[in-house]
Amino acid sequence: MKNWKKLMAGFCVAAMLGSVVAPVWAADDAAEEEADGDVADVSEAMLGLWKDSAGDIYGFYKDNSFFGQWKDEEQDVLGVYALSSDGEYTALVMQFANDDGTYDDENMVTYLVQANEEENLLELYDPDSLDLTATLEPYEADGDESDYNQTYQDMGDILTECYSGETEAGETFIYAANEDGTFCSVLVIDQDDNYVSFVGEGTFDEENGTVTITDEVSEMALTFGVAVNDDDTLTLDMGDLGSATVEEATLAVAVQGLKYAVENGTEMN
Structure with a gap:
C-alpha cells in the first residue's frame, strides 16, 4: 500500500511544515477561527481520526495539520487545513503539501463542513451545489489494529x-x-x-x-x-x-x- 521511501518523504514534508507552520492564508483563517464561535466549535469537534463510507480516512489536529489515507492515493497525504465562516456556512480548506514541502493553489480542496454532534458525525458538502459529499464517522479499526483505536483518538485530543x-x-x-x-x-x-x-x-x-x-x-x-x-x-x-x-x-x-x-x-x- 505504501512503501518506506514514500513514507520518509512524507515525514520530511511534515518536518518542513513544522518549521513553516502553515501558509499565510491558513494563519489568517486561524485568527478568524478564534474570533468566530461557530468555527471554534466545529474545529474542536473535528479533532481526531475519521472514516467515510468509501474507506477513506481523515485526521485533523490542533495545529491545523491533517493527514489523509485515501483509497485513490498511493501514499498518505499530509497538509494543513483552515476553517472560516460567513455566519451561515463553515468552509473547510485543505491544502496538500507537495513532495518538496511547498504549497500551491492547485493542490487544495474546499468543502463546507458541519459537525453533527448528536450523531457524532462530520458532514462534508460541495461548496457550489451544497450536495452532501461525504459523511465521516469516528475511525474504528478491526483486527490487531483495534487495540490502538482509543490511542489514536487520545493522541488527537491530547x-x-x-x-x-x-x-x-x-x-x-x-x-x-x-x-x-x-x-x-x-x-x-x-x-x-x-x-x-x-x-x-x-x-x-x-x-x-x-x-x-x-x-x-x-x-x-x-x-x-x-x-x-x-x-x-x-x-x-x-x-x-x-x-x-x-x-x-x-x-x-x-x-x-x-x-x-x-x-x-x-x-x-
Whole structure:
C-alpha cells in the first residue's frame, strides 16, 4: 500500500511544515477561527481520526495539520487545513503539501463542513451545489489494529507538540507530547518497518534533565536526555541505545506514523 521511501518523504514534508507552520492564508483563517464561535466549535469537534463510507480516512489536529489515507492515493497525504465562516456556512480548506514541502493553489480542496454532534458525525458538502459529499464517522479499526483505536483518538485530543527525525542508525524517530509532558509518544521505525513504540505517562527529571516515558500497555520505559542545538533541532540521548536528532513537525505526523507502523510493521517491544 505504501512503501518506506514514500513514507520518509512524507515525514520530511511534515518536518518542513513544522518549521513553516502553515501558509499565510491558513494563519489568517486561524485568527478568524478564534474570533468566530461557530468555527471554534466545529474545529474542536473535528479533532481526531475519521472514516467515510468509501474507506477513506481523515485526521485533523490542533495545529491545523491533517493527514489523509485515501483509497485513490498511493501514499498518505499530509497538509494543513483552515476553517472560516460567513455566519451561515463553515468552509473547510485543505491544502496538500507537495513532495518538496511547498504549497500551491492547485493542490487544495474546499468543502463546507458541519459537525453533527448528536450523531457524532462530520458532514462534508460541495461548496457550489451544497450536495452532501461525504459523511465521516469516528475511525474504528478491526483486527490487531483495534487495540490502538482509543490511542489514536487520545493522541488527537491530547498532543500539542511533535518532533521527528532520525537516529544515528538511520531509523525514523518521532516524539510527541501534551502541553505539560505528562502524556508522551515515542515511535522508532527501521528501514524494514520493524518498530518500537512507547505511549503513556511522561515524567521529567529536572536534576538530570531527562524524560522518561512508560508505555501504558507493556509497562516498559524509555529514558532520554534532551539537548537544544544551535539550529533549533533537538538531540535526544538514549544512552546505550544511541541518540536521535529531531526537529519540529506537525501533530499529524505522530498519529500517522503510529498508524503506519501498526498496519505495516512488526512490533519489537
